Amino acid sequence: MSTTLQLKGIRKAFGSNQVLHDIGFELQAGNVTVLMGANGAGKSTLVRILSGVHKRDTGDIILLGRTFNPKTPMDAVAQGVVTVHQGINDGVVPDLDIASNLLLEYLATGGSGFWIRQGALKKKAQALADLVGISSSLDTPVHALSLADRQLVAIARAMAYEPRVMILDEPTSSLSAAEADTLFSLIDKLREHGVAILYISHRMSDIRRLADRIVVMRDGQISANLVEQPLPLNEAVNAMLGRSMDNTTLTISQTTTPSLRLSNAVLAQGAHPFDMTVHEGEVVAIVGLVGSGKSALANVLFGINPLISGTLQLADKPYCPTSPAKAIAAGVFLCPRDRGSNAVVPDFNLTHNITLPFLHKYSRFSWLRTRHEEKRSQQLLDEIGVVYQNSNDNIGTLSGGNQQKVSVARWLSESCRLLILDEPFQGVDIQARRDIGTHLRNAAGTRATLVLVSEIDEATEIADRIIVIAEHTLAGEQINQEPDLDLLLSMMASANNLGTTAA
Amino acid sequence: MNKVINLAIRYGFLTLLVGLVVFFSIAADGFAGPHSAVFIFQSVAITGILALGVTCTLVVGGFDLSIGSVATSSLMLSAYVMVVWEQSALVAIVLCLLMGALVGLVNGWLIVRMRVPDLLATLGMMFLLIGLQRIPTQGRSIATGMTLPDGTVAQGTFSPAFLALGRHRFDLFIERLLPVSVVVLLVIAVLVFLFLNYTRHGRLMYAIGSNERASSLAGVAVNKYKVTAYVISGVLASVGGMLMSARLGRGDIASGNNLLLDSVAAALIGYAVLGAARPNAFGTAMGALFVGILLQGLTMMNAPYYTQDFVKGAVLVLALMFTFSLSARQRR
Numbered sequence: 001m002s003t004t005l006q007l008k009g010i011r012k013a014f015g016s017n018q019v020l021h022d023i024g025f026e027l028q029a030g031n032v033t034v035l036m037g038a039n040g041a042g043k044s045t046l047v048r049i050l051s052g053v054h055k056r057d058t059g060d061i062i063l064l065g066r067t068f069n070p071k072t073p074m075d076a077v078a079q080g081v082v083t084v085h086q087g088i089n090d091g092v093v094p095d096l097d098i099a100s101n102l103l104l105e106y107l108a109t110g111g112s113g114f115w116i117r118q119g120a121l122k123k124k125a126q127a128l129a130d131l132v133g134i135s136s137s138l139d140t141p142v143h144a145l146s147l148a149d150r151q152l153v154a155i156a157r158a159m160a161y162e163p164r165v166m167i168l169d170e171p172t173s174s175l176s177a178a179e180a181d182t183l184f185s186l187i188d189k190l191r192e193h194g195v196a197i198l199y200i201s202h203r204m205s206d207i208r209r210l211a212d213r214i215v216v217m218r219d220g221q222i223s224a225n226l227v228e229q230p231l232p233l234n235e236a237v238n239a240m241l242g243r244s245m246d247n248t249t250l251t252i253s254q255t256t257t258p259s260l261r262l263s264n265a266v267l268a269q270g271a272h273p274f275d276m277t278v279h280e281g282e283v284v285a286i287v288g289l290v291g292s293g294k295s296a297l298a299n300v301l302f303g304i305n306p307l308i309s310g311t312l313q314l315a316d317k318p319y320c321p322t323s324p325a326k327a328i329a330a331g332v333f334l335c336p337r338d339r340g341s342n343a344v345v346p347d348f349n350l351t352h353n354i355t356l357p358f359l360h361k362y363s364r365f366s367w368l369r370t371r372h373e374e375k376r377s378q379q380l381l382d383e384i385g386v387v388y389q390n391s392n393d394n395i396g397t398l399s400g401g402n403q404q405k406v407s408v409a410r411w412l413s414e415s416c417r418l419l420i421l422d423e424p425f426q427g428v429d430i431q432a433r434r435d436i437g438t439h440l441r442n443a444a445g446t447r448a449t450l451v452l453v454s455e456i457d458e459a460t461e462i463a464d465r466i467i468v469i470a471e472h473t474l475a476g477e478q479i480n481q482e483p484d485l486d487l488l489l490s491m492m493a494s495a496n497n498l499g500t501t502a503a
Numbered sequence: 504m505n506k507v508i509n510l511a512i513r514y515g516f517l518t519l520l521v522g523l524v525v526f527f528s529i530a531a532d533g534f535a536g537p538h539s540a541v542f543i544f545q546s547v548a549i550t551g552i553l554a555l556g557v558t559c560t561l562v563v564g565g566f567d568l569s570i571g572s573v574a575t576s577s578l579m580l581s582a583y584v585m586v587v588w589e590q591s592a593l594v595a596i597v598l599c600l601l602m603g604a605l606v607g608l609v610n611g612w613l614i615v616r617m618r619v620p621d622l623l624a625t626l627g628m629m630f631l632l633i634g635l636q637r638i639p640t641q642g643r644s645i646a647t648g649m650t651l652p653d654g655t656v657a658q659g660t661f662s663p664a665f666l667a668l669g670r671h672r673f674d675l676f677i678e679r680l681l682p683v684s685v686v687v688l689l690v691i692a693v694l695v696f697l698f699l700n701y702t703r704h705g706r707l708m709y710a711i712g713s714n715e716r717a718s719s720l721a722g723v724a725v726n727k728y729k730v731t732a733y734v735i736s737g738v739l740a741s742v743g744g745m746l747m748s749a750r751l752g753r754g755d756i757a758s759g760n761n762l763l764l765d766s767v768a769a770a771l772i773g774y775a776v777l778g779a780a781r782p783n784a785f786g787t788a789m790g791a792l793f794v795g796i797l798l799q800g801l802t803m804m805n806a807p808y809y810t811q812d813f814v815k816g817a818v819l820v821l822a823l824m825f826t827f828s829l830s831a832r833q834r835r
Contacts, residue, residue: 344717345713357723
């Protein structure tokens with residue numbers, strides 16, 4: 001097996017902050033190397049150095065025997081190091097069709113001359129599309145594609161350069177299971193072609209499926225480089241955290257006072273009606289694939305959309321919110337998915353981000369009582385374990401996992417009847433995930449909690465009860481005591497067994 | 504190095520402002536002195552009031568292009584009410600304020616309910632008002648003794664109380680020093696500053712401007728606040744128009760051509776003050792003052808009047824460059 005890319009003694013500092021200390025490892029041709037690390041370990045910085053966004057301070061990178069010194073991201077791609085970034089939309093131009101997206105670099109570098117020759121371009125684009133298995137017609141605008149297909153377009157675009165190294169930064173974080181499978185088979189194909197792949201992910205299922213080797217980073221250093229088969233995943237997690245992970249054992253709470261009750265609820269046109277009850281003090285995980293109707297449920301409960309038909313009851317009273325403000329007033333809080341567009345106010349500091357929904361509690365006759373506000377937010381930040389320097393710092397100075405904790409903390413400042421968290425663990429490392437989970441369970445009180453996730457692992461870690469949603473209806477449920485994972489998975493995959501397993 | 508950049512971002516603009524004052528005090532005879540200072544304030548009072556209004560719409564992530572035409576409409580309306588309808592100053596003031604609020608409501612409604620993009624909605628409103636204010640008098644200015652379209656002669660006059668808004672001066676150490684318009688500007692600036700920075704509503708408006716979707720999901724009444732911002736902008740513009748009318752003493756159809764550009768410039772220059780990089784009341788006031796000082800100083804040094812717009816434009820471009828390149832670098 002030949003070495004494609006070799007890193008030796010890479011260092012990088014931003015100001016006085018040493019982000020990378022002496023990073024060294026190798027990527028082999030036809031091999032998938034998984035890079036693991038907690039939020040803030042320095043993975044993203046390393047990726048940015050390899051993709052030509054940042055320059056390293058010291059150290060050598062050798063690509064196929066030659067020093068690799070990309071000046072710009074374009075330069076890195078031209079030399080055969082291709083990066084597929086986490087934000088899928090960064091890699092495509094949504095308003096152009098697939099063909100134009102695939103040939104964007106070709107058009108931009110002037111390789112096509114002044115006039116656009118449709119026929120020749122089509123042929124070229126088709127060849128690239130076939131390579132990765134894009135099945136849609138090439139004149140489809142990219143904004144009409146699913147996230148997974150957009151990602152394929154981004155990868156296909158990179159294929160024009162015959163990449164030797166491909167870096168995938170959390171590529172599955174917004175994909176459904178089926179979409180992820182498409183991506184995995186593409187990665188297998190690349191592996192056969194001898195491409196060296198660096199794969200960054202928090203998802204254990206991805207790592208199990210793909211990894212040939214695991215490199216673990218912690219605090220800007222390599223803390224483990226694992227090659228033995230089968231790969232010791234526990235050791236990798238320990239190396240990532242710097243200590244062994246205590247297995248959380250849940251004490252399943254047995255409460256009987258109903259808090260939220262849905263009767264004959266229909267979430268989407270033509271979906272089966274279903275009933276559901278959530279009890280006081282209970283943490284219920286709702287598991288379902290992307291597009292299964294989890295978010296539709298959240299939107300109904302939070303007053304964004306109405307139910308198609310059926311009734312809602314909250315604490316034995318009819319509940320039909322018509323706006324988020326009314327839902328909040330009734331004691332139903334939602335921590336939405338995708339914090340970047342739905343939760344974080346980028347111009348605000350930590351305190352202002354936390355107090356946003358409940359400013360009236362921190363003001364008298366509309367005048368803000370800033371000291372009161374700051375004290376409360378610091379208390380909340382400490383409770384949920386946010387790593388921060390000053391609560392007056394801009395929210396953008398925090399790592400993703402800590403920003404997520406802030407978004408959750410926002411809704412923990414006041415007590416409520418029902419707290420809904422939609423994909424609260426997106427792009428969050430295991431430790432931060434446990435922190436959030438533990439805190440949610442400990443601070444539950446009489447509050448009912450709904451956690452919407454697409455990974456079963458995440459559900460078993462946090463819930464008293466697991467409910468599966470598929471095709472916009474309830475597909476089954478289990479108490480989280482030695483749950484039958486295979487059964488849950490099959491329920492997620494389809495709603496056909498409806499009625500036989502629904503408890 | 505970082506510290507230097509941070510200091511430059513925070514205090515660069517204010518240092519420049521002080522430097523400018525010192526320079527003109529030395530170079531231009533008679534620049535330093537209470538009368539000159541008051542003159543500068545008076546020259547920027549109306550622009551400043553309009554700019555504070557547009558600042559409120561910028562805070563919620565919008566933009567109000569109709570302010571200039573609201574001000575001129577208010578100028579014409581006040582003259583029409585007093586000269587043609589022969590009503591009192593109070594009636595004129597109330598009708599002008601109502602007109603400003605109504606325009607703000609319609610702007611807000613177009614943007615929030617009809618989903619017209621803010622620039623387009625207020626551009627349309629601007630055209631509409633420019634046209635509308637000419638219809639009652641067939642495009643002529645309003646003054647006592649003018650012949651109306653139906654042949655009668657307008658007998659009304661501007662009431663002395665109304666004219667005092669533009670001409671009265673309060674005593675402050677020196678007799679008859681401070682014009683009403685300057686007092687109005689200062690009061691409005693302080694009120695808008697307090698509202699935006701120290702009340703819940705101001706905070707929520709900033710939240711909307713920064714991430715509208717997140718604000719709405721946090722239960723903020725986004726539409727209500729957006730409409731409010733346009734109403735504030737409309738009302739302040741009508742105040743500016745009345746002050747102009749009171750100073751001129753007639754409904755001059757050709758006045759106020761520069762109001763829109765000048766006040767938008769002041770609000771945008773305000774982004775650079777104290778490294779805010781976002782719309783803010785203090786910055787807007789400083790921005791208006793900066794332009795006023797620069798123009799007054801240059802005029803006293805005999806710079807020709809036709810270079811004024813060029814100077815304003817250059818200041819605006821520099822300030823924007825300063826804001827966006829430096830503070831963007833700082834954030835990264």
